[in-house]
Amino acid sequence: MKATLATLALSTVLLASSLVAQVEEGDARKTLAGLRGVFVMVAPLTDEAKRHGLAEAQVKADVESQVKQAGITVLTKDDLRRTPGMPYLYVLPVIEHPQATPNAYAYHVAVEVFQLVVLTRNPDIFGIARTWKANGGPGVAVEENVAASTKDAVHGMTDQFIAAFLAANPKH
Numbered sequence: 001m002k003a004t005l006a007t008l009a010l011s012t013v014l015l016a017s018s019l020v021a022q023v024e025e026g027d028a029r030k031t032l033a034g035l036r037g038v039f040v041m042v043a044p045l046t047d048e049a050k051r052h053g054l055a056e057a058q059v060k061a062d063v064e065s066q067v068k069q070a071g072i073t074v075l076t077k078d079d080l081r082r083t084p085g086m087p088y089l090y091v092l093p094v095i096e097h098p099q100a101t102p103n104a105y106a107y108h109v110a111v112e113v114f115q116l117v118v119l120t121r122n123p124d125i126f127g128i129a130r131t132w133k134a135n136g137g138p139g140v141a142v143e144e145n146v147a148a149s150t151k152d153a154v155h156g157m158t159d160q161f162i163a164a165f166l167a168a169n170p171k172h
Contacts, residue, residue, distance in 0.1 A: 031115065066162070087113060087114070090110070091109075104140050104141070107146055
């Protein structure tokens, strides 16, 4: 029963995450205009992701390399603090193994941009908000392929970010 509930809960989260990603591409892309670069932050990995060989430092290094190769500045922590809007690219790779599916692993990746935002009706109220999100959904893979599938998803969603960033900043 617990395994069934856990599988249902995971499926619901993964489905909801993919539905939230259905943002108007043009409007979201506009929020990237004028950015000088981004800081890359990787969410803490699940135990299952670590068990399959993913490491936060390696995911961060891979994403930073991909972003730099596209000609986009990767901000340091010090740069981030001095950059208007404090933009950061948040990478969340998740691998889970629902007990009800012994041979299948679920994975989900989110690649999002967060920035400091200010309420126009009251500029004294500000906070960090997600302003852009890559489109993608959950996946399922067998154990021997789940790490590679997750890395491929990170790479693909980072490519979406790069394309959106460069479209919003054509002279970058």
